[in-house]
Amino acid sequence: MLKRALPAVALLLAFFVPVVQAAPDDSLGEDIVEQTLPNGLKVVVWPDHDIPNVAQFTWFRAGGRNEYPGITGLAHYFEHMMFNGTTTLEPGEFDRIMEAAGGANNAYTSHDVTVYQDWYPVSALETIFRLEADRMANLSFDPEVIESERGVVYSERRTSVDNNNFRALMEKVQATAYLAHPYQFPVIGWPSDIENWSMEDLKTFYRTYYAPNNAVLFVVGDVDPDRIFALAEKYYGDIPAQPAPEPVTTVEPPQQGERTVVLERPGQTPMLQMAWHSGAADAQTMPALEVLMAILTDGESSVLHQALVEQQLAIETGGFVHQGFDRGLTWIYAILPPYGDPAVVEKKITSVLDAIATEGVTPAQLEKAKNMLTANYWREMATISGKAQALGTYEIFHGDYRELFDAPAAWEAVTANDVRKVATEIFRKENRTVGVLKPVAADE
């Protein structure tokens, strides 16, 4: 069980998680129902009676991109605070009550959103609504709890970044690739900001972003939509709407030259990460980019696995695309053997990408990528949790959860030429940031 973790990457990687089965079916999703309360809270319900359980995800449009210097990490810290007591419940009661009713929960924060996830037996339905609405309406700000939670977040940072060379390098690459846009900030926050944000910062953030009109509630599982709408009205109906948050207007200017960042840290294993500016989640070219990345990085027969791992230039390689509200990065990484030379690997990756840009991909590669994407899609549709995540992704980033059901057709429509075009457009040298981790001997 994850617990209140963070960022985009973990998220993207979590997509590879198990989940199993499911099949193309024209009727998929036709029993989904939605309603919007007068205060702006949108509620989407997808009945699924396979198991007597429910997955309930609450998405807030609040993440690292809503931060600025001095309060970096605040969205993520806030996610922690949402478990730490309200004016009606003592700190810890939220979890105690939920678990005693048979439920489990988690949450994550990314550059774009904060998502609260509950998984529970349907017998706990009303309890969960009461708990979730309570913390949207009545969060309390106890100075002692705030200090203690600072320590928890610092511990999380030490584990996930400071003692993890891969994540430490990602943080530097992300910060180097963006000069203007707030995607430059690490979701977990810079250490000095973790130490210094104030009570007032927290209150402002809560008021601004934790409003019903800035959230969407997804309920998937063994439920009756009418009951869900009644519960939503009963528990969320009185929470007042707030003025819409200030939009993020900064647009990252086009990158006009390669950037590099080198990180020297104790360790044995060199690492290479390359990141290119690409599109937002709803970019027209996104299905083609997904197909391209599947060809490059998915599975042992993928182009980069064959070029790097099978040639013993890397221990492992992979990639992912940050799909958010604004233009994200497309990443390719390689973990090298202790004697490995990042320059050699960088050259190899560049030549592979150049070859795709000039020669394109084969029909077999294209077909394989589409089959893999589609199979993974149906695997995600096989669990209530996967469905809740998928609904949220499409509703929030594409503006309509129904687009979820167009995804297989969108991949199917991608041509070899689309793939070559998107490769040409994105994998340009002047558009990339290259990060190298140089392991150095530890002193003692």
Added chain:
Amino acid sequence: MLKMKMTAILAALLLLTACAATPEPETVAKDTGPDLQRLAKGVTLPAYETVQLPNGMQILLMEKHDVPMISFEALVRGGAVADPEGKIGTSALLADLLRRGAGDRDAMEFARTVESVGGILETSSSKEAVTVSGQFMSRDAELMIELLGDMLTEPTLARTEFDKLRARSVQQIAAMKDTSLRALTTIYGDAFLFGEHPYSRAVMGTEAGLASVTYPDIRRYFIEQFGADRTILAVVGDFDTATMRARLEEEFGGWRKAAGTLPEVSEPEPVPGNRVLLVNKPGATQTYFYIGNVGVARGYDKRAALDLVNTVFGGRFTSMLNTKLRVESGLTYGAGSRVTQYNEPGSVAIVSFTQTETTGEAIDMALGVLEQLHAEGLSPAQLASAKAYVLGQFPPELETSGGIAERLAIIAFYGLGRDDVDQYAGRVAAVEREAASAVIENVYPERGELVFVLIGDAAAIREVAASYGSVTEMQITDPRFKPAD
């Protein structure tokens, strides 16, 4: 539960995990208490067929037609306990090699065939078995059977692939030491706890162990430790049982038996007294710790009570450990307890991490929670809460064909029968406080009989480590997970 085989880095990134825990819930859900009676009805396994082939292979078949997919899980008895002496990681290498070419297909062709139809085919080793699992669209059932059959009965085991895999496996461990100390904590912990016993072996191998595995070792392992009489295969999904059965009988009916004997594994003895292993990672800003001893086997007859006790002690967010170390004190991002169970007793351990400066404080606090567990047992409220939690979180484990296939295989592997699922909810609901106390007494070690493993900056925590018992020290760069003899 993650099922896909993940590489070290992915695993590290996903391991943002924290375990969970529960304090004194005096005010547990007053108005909307858990509907225990309803929860206790639980879920049961649908009907399935068991087929015993004359060569000893056991096949379990369950139809599930909600979606046109088929999942399977094969367990081949052996695994790390069958690694040749000193050659830790042999079974893991063999498991990896199974995917690297079989039948007429070389490594690349094999991977491409699976991936071209969007299939999944994974292999791994564990302490007691080599696992092959996968999932295909039901329209590709024939291909699935062919690939699985080739992989189990005639893998190529190519020398060039072996050389590459061995080198990479060694390098991956080095990489984990730079990225995944949290995942390594239990590996060092169990290695030190079990000492000379085969359960001490890190499934993925050690840098030293892998380096000593030769190509003939792998071939020998395959001949001696692989075969029909070692194998349980569970298949769940969209197929017709009679047809699937006939095809599998045809595919596996002629498979040979394992030529060697399965190594006998003795019952591990609990470690008497306190012992401390300090793994030095210079410059680490955090200390990762493990505190445990030998626990109980998978066949333990009070398993339901054990699940409840561990849920309360360190198995969920509001557990006693997480409440104390994280929620109340902010010393860590996560603290929990972990119970592993094999044919013989596995380990039971507290696992957490904290910044270097608070190492002693966090460990003392964890020990205090352990003492509290022994002194007070479970309160009625804790017990009721744990029952609701365990029952409420159980159905998703059987939500997918993959989840069911895994469970069927495990049931057969440990000879547990379908009651392990069907009766589980009833057993959980029936546990009383006395039974929980008995489990605490039997399974959880007490102060004075603990094995400690600390990974961190030795210069800063050496003194703290020594306060818990006699210390053995090793370097993180040492190519083993326990001190050299």
